[in-house]
Amino acid sequence: MSYIARPKVSHPALARNDLGLTMRDYEGGMSTLCAGCGHDSITGSLIQAVFELSIPPHRMAKLSGIGCSSKTPAYFASSSHGFNSVHGRMPSVATGAAAVNGDLQYIGVSGDGDSLSIGIGQFVHAMRRNLNMLYLIEDNGVYGLTKGQFSASADAGSTAKRGEVNEQPAIDPCLLAIAAGCGFVARGFSGDRAQLVPLLKAGLSHRGFAMIDVISPCVTFNDHEGSTKSYRFTRENAFPIDHTDFIPPEAEIKADIGRGESQRVELHGGGSILLRKLAREYDIGDRGEAYRYLDARQGKGEVVTGLLFLQEGGADMHELSRLGETPLADLPYGRLCPGPDALAELQNRLR
Amino acid sequence: MQPTDIRNPDYFHRVVDCQWGCPAHTDVPEYIRLIAQGRYADAYMLNRQSNVFPAILGRVCDRPCEPACRRGRVEDKPVAICRLKRVAADLRGDIDHRLPQAPDEKNGKRVALIGAGCASLTVANDLAPLGYELVMYELLDKPGGLMRSNIPAFRLPVEVLDEEMDQILRMGIDLRLGQGVASMKDLLDNGGYDAVFVGTGAPKGKELNLPGRHDTQSVHIGIEWLESVAFGHLDSIGERVLIIGVGNTAMDCCRTSLRLGAKDVKVMARKPRGFFKASDWELEDAEEERVEIVVNHSPKEFVVEGGKLKGMVFELMEYDIDEAGKIAASRVAGEQFIPCDEVILAIGQDTAFPWVERDIGIEFDQWEVPVVDRVTYQSTRAGVFFGGDAAFGPENIIWAVEHGHQAAISIHKHCQGEPIAERMPAGMNLLAAKMGIHEWSYSNDYDAASRRAMQHMSLEKRFRKLDIEVELGFTPEQAAREAERCLNCDIQTVFEAPLCIECDACVDICPVHCLTIAPNGEEEELRERLTAPARNLDQPLYVSAELPQTGRVMVKDEDLCVHCGLCAERCPTAAWDMQKSELLVPYARHEATARPPMGSARRKEPQFDEGAGQVRSAA
């Protein structure tokens, strides 16, 4: 936390996006998280991603639950919509919002505690429903806000700052997402922006539920020896399976496709991603293989990062539930609120 | 790139743009902070150490610091550094007891100082406290050089000049007014001096030898004309005046003409705007007084009828300007006659040494300029030194002062039989600026205030007399506001690579995108890969050693850092820290005691004095 606010002064030659905005136009309030928190770096990556995609701030909705991670929406895009819900209940709020206004770009920011403990049921059902949103878990292996208790993503055998050993097995959100039918599953690391920003951009462009588990060290309670979510451990054990580059549709020709083996993946929402194969020994579109591969590598203590599974074209909640295309907010008042006669008729039908 | 060597005093010195831009290395941000605290006397004394004439320079300095000031790159206008200096002088109160003093007992060495301009006065300021016997020869009846004879009193009041000169002259300088040196050979052979300093300026105004030039009495050489006005020999001028040339001398000539009664004053420029030599602020001040600046007119001839000047013929110029903004080609597109009653030539000055014999070991180059060493200021004859405009041609007061400081060191070493080229190097102190968790020893919050405008005497009043000062100076309130605009460039960001955990907190918080963590590379290519490309090649990159976790490097582009300290506040491991740098500049008194400058932190109150006592024992 800093005493003075980040001054408004900016670099006079700052780049502008297609909307004529600079990165600074996507900033939010001053972070009140501990200095050095991984969550803040994810905020920085998010700002870069939405800036580069030229998303109009007023077309974004940021949603979260409770936790340090869930405070993130306050720290970027202060002119976007936002909803800070109850602990673990963000998916329900997001479902409601998306149902009535499918036109907004939904960004959910949650934590490992928020999504894998109290909110695990909501999280799984949001994937099953295939809500059209980017869903981030800022994963630090602890309940940061309540002072560092182990969370459900803490690895068995890892130790807390005071030395207690965690004996329960971890729930891996990526394995869970693959199993729950999610169409876009990735893992990033707050300390590797070169990888994270393209993943975020791809997730934002994916139609349907895009889940990214971002390892995000808690500098205060979980950055010690014995932690498996520290900066040092993650850097030493991170295993990027592919080099990810997000290429917006109009820039496709510029892509570096010639080098080595690569796989172009078209995204339903427009655009494509180019994957340069580093070590992937499976087909990114095969759910079973992806699950087996991940499970095996992680069993050896590796932190596998990158785009892990992708299946495009699945029907999202809007299609599945046959919801109207026009957001309720855009309906003329007479249609939105057709009056007492229409209500009486509806009630009659239900009698 | 190699990791930056921050132990080299030049590295952090260069970050303090104003101090780096100041020929005398005035510690600008420190004196601005002292002003902000209301410590005007301390601010004055700190200035005096390096620039000797704060009240004079606070009014008329050429201020190379201001175009250099970082604030001018971050937004458009630099801090009003020069005018803040004047505030320190205006509000300082009595500082007499803090000025250097000459010891009663002399050191037995005699030095002749030729010319009583700012260069010689600076040498006197530095050597008198060391016990030297100083004899100052001056051609004119009053001391001060061009500061008195040419810089008009409406810019520099005579009392201000006299007061600061007196601070030096009263240290027992043997000032011999009206005694120009007519023969250097005679002085060297019969004067009995251990060393001689030549500070005679560049006294010869340039001529414009066009047809008609010498057929009339109404064409004047600018610097001679200004001198006649300054000494009261001239108090009127014709109604219509043309000034030829558009440098700072031209600005003084046109404004002085208005005060002598001219009604229509035109400054005739050969080139377009943007190619003028005059500083922007001097042009502004002249135009405020309704002087007309006529561009693209090249003088062709003086039209004189029966000994009376009728006007001048000019060629109308056209220029092709290339992409770099330089003149690529020029041509004459016609001619124009402009009527006038008097013409003042303000097209430059040269040095002139008719009184220095050419067979006494003092060499001159093909342009009749003396051969002078750029570090020691010694001529080709040992013991004879040059400084100020006399050394390398016309410059300005602050350069003359710096020459004076350096020549004083050389003269001292020469007189003590020490090798003059072996000089004490400059040093650099770094002092912690952290006072508490979110507390720094300086005002780190960026203040978006714009530059304070200087109040001027009304147009109606200022022409009533020749010596009504136009600028009124800042009030304490204006000064306090302006002081907050300073970015404290001397509060340095200092990086400790082994502590960094590469969390990106500093990179994200920096409001001006100075910081990047990236794989190392060659400078040219690295500059393009930064968070914001570093395209100002005049500003260095600060590159760390390899970071412990990934082997990447932390790179800081110094260009636009506003020294807000947020990087240091956000850093969880204190890898970034804010530390105050203090350049330690040695003067003759440090050479004399063989004790390098200590810096303010270790000096006892009252601060920033010039240590006369300390020197007395050594002499």
Ligand SMILES: Cc1cc2nc3c(=O)[nH]c(=O)nc-3n(C[C@H](O)[C@H](O)[C@H](O)COP(=O)(O)OP(=O)(O)OC[C@H]3O[C@@H](n4cnc5c(N)ncnc54)[C@H](O)[C@@H]3O)c2cc1C
């Ligand atoms: C019109 C004008 C305006 C200027 N305005 C500014 C300004 O606003 N700011 C700024 O920084 N600079 C300004 N300058 C430049 C500045 O005045 C000079 O650079 C500076 O005064 C040089 O100092 P000096 O000590 O080298 O020489 P000078 O100031 O020229 O002093 C030399 C002295 O030596 C004397 N002398 C000459 N020959 C002999 C001899 N043989 N024996 C004894 N004495 C001799 C002269 O009479 C004179 O008093 C201006 C110059 C001019 C002409």
Ligand SMILES: Cc1ncc(C[n+]2csc(CCOP(=O)(O)OP(=O)(O)O)c2C)c(N)n1
């Ligand atoms: C219903 C409810 N139960 C418990 C809490 C207490 N609580 C606040 S934050 C939190 C855990 C947050 O952990 P995580 O989502 O991992 O966020 P982090 O702070 O680690 O980023 C808990 C249990 C609460 N606020 N509300």
Ligand code: SF4
């Ligand atoms: S902002 Fe202050 S310290 Fe920086 S260059 Fe300007 S005056 Fe000097």
Ligand code: SF4
């Ligand atoms: S002090 Fe630090 S955060 Fe502030 S502008 Fe400079 S580098 Fe950026």
Ligand code: SF4
């Ligand atoms: S905030 Fe400190 S630890 Fe984090 S990247 Fe910057 S210097 Fe390194």
Ligand SMILES: [Mg+2]
């Ligand atoms: Mg957590």
